Structures are given as structure tokens and as C-alpha cells.
Amino acid sequence: MDISLSHVEYRYQAKTPFERIAIQDVSIDIPSGTYMALIGHTGSGKSTVLQHLNALLQPTKGIVKIGDREIKSRQKNKSLKPVRQKVGIVFQFPEHQLFEETVEKDIIFGPMNFGVSEEEARKRARLALKHVGLGEEILTKSPFDLSGGQMRRVAIAGVLAMEPEVIVLDEPTAGLDPRGRKEIMDMFYSLHKERGLSTILVTHSMEDAARYADQIVIMQQGMVIKKGTPEEIFSDPIDLMKMGLDVPEVVRFQLMLEEKIGTHLGQIYLSIEELSMAVASLVSGGVRS
């Protein structure tokens, strides 16, 4: 399902003294099957953009197209359920949304709201649990007896069980340990690959953006200031650093190496493997100055 935002503006608490523009003139295209990373400083409007992707927020200006639904400002929106089913959102700290007596009930809550039969929902719950790396014995436990990391996984499973066509992730791994982070991120990536799930990821990690995304959008003060493929974005690392943004470690290493040996490798490499190959060939070919 394609999603597009064109010239979207959103003001919180519009028409009050507390009014503030959170995003403005944001235009983003997310064709079906894209993996997009959204990057920006804290407060740059990433979460606000995300909430437009399944009509939790209605733009104060501009148009949001979700599949064949159009969401505009100042219109009444009837039944947004179909939209919400197709676009699943994993919010920042999703463990705060858990409320049922057992893990199983919590996971099937979403699917059942969208009219899936209980039997089918239970099946999905088991599958989703496997995806997030938890065992079935957890199904009968209370979600409030779990560790923070387990709660996070259960919450994610609750969204996966809705079987959305688009999945929106707002820093899904914040506060997890390095191994947990990698497991979760790899899981989302394989879902994206296997099921063609469109994925929109908000992250502060340039490594993740470089490794998984095929589109990167950079936001600053509520506006999109840069977008392109990871290669395009990181081909100008100096510019990124000027904006106060990090570049992946690989790129930093390459830059420092180039500076030390006074030569350029010709292109920016985004993975350790590619970079090490390039360096190896440079070394074996002799260092030119």
C-alpha cells in the first residue's frame, strides 16, 4: 500500500495561545515495499509525522494519502479502522499500552478489534511471539510480571499479530540491550524482505539507517531537509556533521583513514565488509599519494 504526504503541516493545540507548529511542508512518498528511515534530532517532528501515517493525527494543512484514502484538514473522517489495520504503529515505549490479564489476551486484542476470529487471532499470537523471540510458555503470564525487554517484545507482537501491510516503528529498540536491539531490528528486516512489508523506522542510530533502509529522510525543526538513498545521504558526511548529525562508524573510519593517508577511496562504503575490501585492495596496490 502506497502512502504519501504532500505539503503536510501540523500544529499542536491549534488556535490557542499554546499553538505550536510541529511539522511544516513535509512531503514524503512511501511506495509499497519501501524501507524508510526517518532521522532527526529530538523534537524535530518525527513522531508527529508517524502519527499521520495511520490518521491518528489529521494534518492542519496538506494532504495525506494512505492507499486510496485521502486525509485532509478540516474534514470529518468516518471509520478509520481499515486504515489503522493496514498500518500498524509500534510507538516509543510500546510496553505502556499493555493492559490485559495475560500476554495472549493482549496480543489478540488488536486483531480481534479488527474482526479477526478468536481462533485465528490465537494462531497469529503464537506466530508473532515466535517472531519476537519469545516462547509460548509466556502466553498465560501477566504482562506486568515480565521484564522490560519482554514487555517490549510482547507489545511488538501485539502489533505484528494485526498483520499490517505497513509497519511504522518509533524507536522500537530504545532502551534495549545491544543483542536485543539487533534481534528486533533483524526481525523487522526479515519481515520486510519476506512479506514485502513497507517499513518506516524512526531511529537515532545511523548504523541502523545505513544497514536496513533503502530511503532515508532527515528532518530538522519540523521540516524535511534531506532525503535520498543511504549512499546519497552519506556521500556527503561533512554536510551531515555540520547539521549536528552523526554518520555511521564505517563512514567515520573511512574519513579518518583518508585523512591520515592523504588519499581518497573514490566512494563512500556503508558496510564494514565493502570498506575492508576497498582498503585491502588499496594496501595491496601500494599506497599512492
Add this chain to the structure above:
Amino acid sequence: MMENMLFGRYVPAESLLHRMDPRSKLLIIFFFVCIIFIANNGITYAFIAIYTFIMLTMSRIPARFLYKGLKPVIWLVIFTFLLQLFFTQQGTLLYRLGPVKIYEEGLKQGLFISLRFLFLILMTSLLTLTTTPIEITDGLESLLNPLKKVRFPVHEMALMMSIALRFIPTLMEETDKIMKAQMARGVEFSSGPLKERIKAVVPLLIPLFVSAFKRAEELAVAMEARGYRGGEGRTKYRQLSWKTADSLQLLVLIALTVLLMLFRS
């Protein structure tokens, strides 16, 4: 979703009223609520109206915003007016249409009572609009201090109040977040049959309670870790200072009282 709750919120601005001591503002509101009942004719109500108007202007709160804040209660004011208008049957008959009779006294009472209501709302919201909740609590604590002599737990009450006030915005924010998270999971809070909507409250309230309790516990631990041991001998970070402007404001109010006494019928 919770964004349109504007009534009774603090609006920062640079104005004389914002800078005043919360104690004097509390006293003024208290006295105002009392003396408004002295007014009982056109001229005394005019005095009150002028006073309210001057205070509103001094607060520098945009009129548009006052209007917005008033909107929810304006119906109550109109309702009070109509109630008095139709059900007071004294004085000369002004107008009749079938069973509907409007008497002079009814019109007068309706106008006066709804105006009194309006002025009360305006003045009390002026207090919350120009004073932060923390200032109000500090002011109350200081004003009620004498009650400590009769073992009334003034400090504890004030602390409870300031903690409650401090966490209202947090709670609203949290409510908003959880509502959105559950909406993304297919809950509909604002449409659908009533029964469904009532059921929708559960996935909102449980996470809200869980986090409120967690927060309360964390706060208690944090306070103890920083050595909080109750109000005994505690000094204040925010000092209240009574300025000339505060005394002047009280004098103005006394003058108003005198005027009201003189001109009431």
C-alpha cells in the same frame, strides 16, 4: 485529544497581574466573591463590570482566548438567565405570548444573576490564567499557615496539592499517548455504539493506573533519597514577596466595596 481543555490553565505573559504575589491574588478573589453579592442594582453592577473589565485588560490575556475558555460555561450562564426570566413572576408584566409571561422582575433578576455568574467565572479564571499552580499552592500554604497552630496539616496538604497539580499535564500527555496507541490497535473512543465506547475505557485506564502508581513510587523514593522529611523547619526555594502593587490592588478592592455599599439600593 486533550488539547482543547483550556479552562483554568496558566497562560504565561508579561503583566502586572502575572507579577503579583499569589497571596494578594487569592485574597482579592476571595473578597471579590464576597462583595459581588453586595451589588443589587444597575449602578453597582456597572461598578463590578468596570472593575472586572480593567482586571481582564491588565492581565494581557488575548480576548480570543478568554472567549474560547468561556465557551463551555457560557451556556450555563444563558441557561441561568432563561430560568430566572421565565420563572420569576413579580413586578409588572412586560410581555406575554400564550402561556409565556415575562415580568420586569424576572428580566432584572435574570440579568443580574447571570452577570454575577459571568463575573465570578471571569475573575476566578483570571486567577488561574495568571498564576502558576505552584504559585497558587505556595500562596495558599502561606495564607493558611496560622492554622498550623490548631494542628491542621497545612504543609502536607500543600505538598499533596502541588504534586497533584504538577502531574496533571503529565497525566494528560500520558492519556493522549495511550489513547493513540490503543486507537492504532483498533479501539474507537469517539465513535461506535455506547457500549463499545464504555468498554474502550478499560485499555485506557489500566495502563494509566499502572503508570501512575509506578510514578508515585518513584517520586516517593526520589524524595526520600534527597532527604525529604516533612515540613518541619523547611525553607522555601521560591520566596513570596509582597509588593506595593499588591497593597494597592487590595486598596482598590476596598474602595470598590465602599462604592458598592454607598450605591446599593
